[in-house]
Amino acid sequence: MKKPANWNRKHLIGIEELDRSEIETILDMARSFRGTLDRPVKKLPSLRGKTVVNLFMEPSTRTRLAFEVAAKRLSADVISVGGKSSSLSKGETLRDTASNVQALGADLIVLRHSSAGSPLYLSRVLDVPIINAGDGAHEHPSQALLDAFTLRERFGNLAGKKITILGDVLFSRVARSNLWALSKLGASVTFGGPATLVPKTFSEFGAEVTHDLKKALADADAVMLLRIQHERQTSTHFPSLGEYTSMFGLNEARASWLKPDAIIMHPGPINRGVEIDSSLADSTRSVILDQVTNGIAVRMAILYLCSSVSDFQRKEVSS
């Protein structure tokens, strides 16, 4: 494996620290992997003999499966461990669990964890590459990259495009990673939703912040809905799901404020009838399932790039 140009990272922790050319390197590589997904024989040999461990301490369907599929497409052996079935539920620390995973021969760890900063922490105490699959409300880099990929597939260059992210921005790692990724690619990002979930302070990072839904949606090229995490916020951050839907849910009438060719995105899981009308989620404007498929290609690129750098660094040390 040779070291890829424009990519020197063994770990993928967040988008904030990436520059535009690094983001484009991943997206371009994902583009070529995307083509292989439609072939009758989908497997590539790039990670043959390597073991990828998905350490998922929080529930996940899409991200975990997509990382599994991506690693398998690259011929890696894949093991997925969940929080409830692991020793973390017996009081073992994250560091100890992850150290054991490394000792068992993992060549790369994909981590999903409820604590912001946990992938950075592991990257400092382990030797293997750490890929962040979502850490608390901090970052979800592979999601933002697949969103950027999907937007680029539709629009080509993102310069000057208005992308609106609606809903629970405060607790959303997807919103943060997308803000970094999309603004680095030249798009303007608007955060919309109730004041309790969309603090004005986000404007310090270049986001347009508004609580006026019409302003948020007007002339947007794409709208990305975020799942309302009602299990945690009802009663403190908004009065009820019903009130949320009536004030901020995306319905046909509100979708008409978007640009005519605007697309509707959602990282999933969807609460049908809460943040988005069921019919809109299934409409032709929706690219929600394209996002999921693109997520495989993007994660193949991430696994390939980080693994290459790791191999390259190891070879340099041993030579």
Next chain:
Amino acid sequence: MSEAIWIKNGRIIDPANGRDEVADLYIADGRICEAPAGKESEVANVVDASGKIVAPGFIDLRAHLRELGGGGRETIASGTRAAAAGGFTTVVCMPDVSPAADNPGTIRYLQDAIEKDACIDVLLTGSLTLDRQGEQLAPIGSLKQSGVIAVTDCPASTGNNEIFRRSLEYAAMFGLPILDLPRDPFLASNAVVHEGAQALRLGLPGWPRAAEELFVYRAVSLAMVTKAHVHLQSISSAGSVEILQRAKERDVPVTADVTPHHLALTDSALADYNTNLKTSPPLREESDRQALLAGLLDGTIDCIATAHEPYLEHEKDMEFDLAPFGVIGLETALSVSLESIVTSEAGSVSDMVAALTTRPASVLGLEKGTLSVGAIADIVIFDQHQEWVVAPENLESLSSNSPWLGKNMIGRVTHVIATGQLIRDSSLA
């Protein structure tokens, strides 16, 4: 009776007496005296303090010494050694031991440990409420009789304003000050860092300034009503300084302290989720830091207190939101205060010494913190230019959860005299 000591040629800084001059200082029978106890050759201990500063021993109003139920994080022995290494000759020990210091038996136990193991003066506090739960008053009168000098639920603070009000009234009857770490438990319920841009960037739950300021207001309002003396601990926000300033203008009996780390650091240092920067209250923004520094120098904030909270390495070695709050501070207080106050030219060495000596003494009405003739000989000698590295092997504390772990520091204590005894002498090391 202790041996006589003659400290030669030091720069004596004694803010209570307005003194800053190079001179000798004499100690005999545990007290500071006018003249040497004999000829130089007859005095048992002659300490050459040339080029160094001789000051009253420092006084810390907030240290968590972990003697009981502390799981090896610290003990009275290690905590007082750490205090001495940092130049402190008096520390006020917080009641968050386990079981809590809410009864005379626990106080007695701690007093025995102090008698046996402490190398400096340790003053005990009792808890304000039973088991520090904030729901029922602790037996404050009995605690007073057992010898506590203040009551507090630190590092917690009851969210029940009625309990707080009654505890103020009740404690004031015994002349006991109430130490309060102002933190609204609801506004700060999940919070781990200051609520601001940095919290949003890091994706960590924010602790708004208002969570502190509301409770500073509460303390001011209830101190006014009850005439009880409330001392607010570890103030962190510019707004709190403003509230205190107005309260002091109206002679409300409130006082306050600030930690060295809040004078030195802001939440910008948190970029890499270092759990040794996770403190309660959190590190805030530069405007807060500046206001705290100005407040300390103009007297709105009465003194510096370390909030020394030891945790073992494995306890801090984890995810940021799950790690405990608190950092050690006894051994770095001098270096950090020198840098924040003196090197930055915000104030003089004398200002810094006052904030660590005569000013904390006057908060609690202690007859300490001066070098007056006849005073108990609690003295620190330090070299304000000596460099050292914060590393476990250089720390007396059993824990090393310092924001400055691995960093080079400037300013180090060389000698400590506690009640006339030379307990620390780096020339012998």
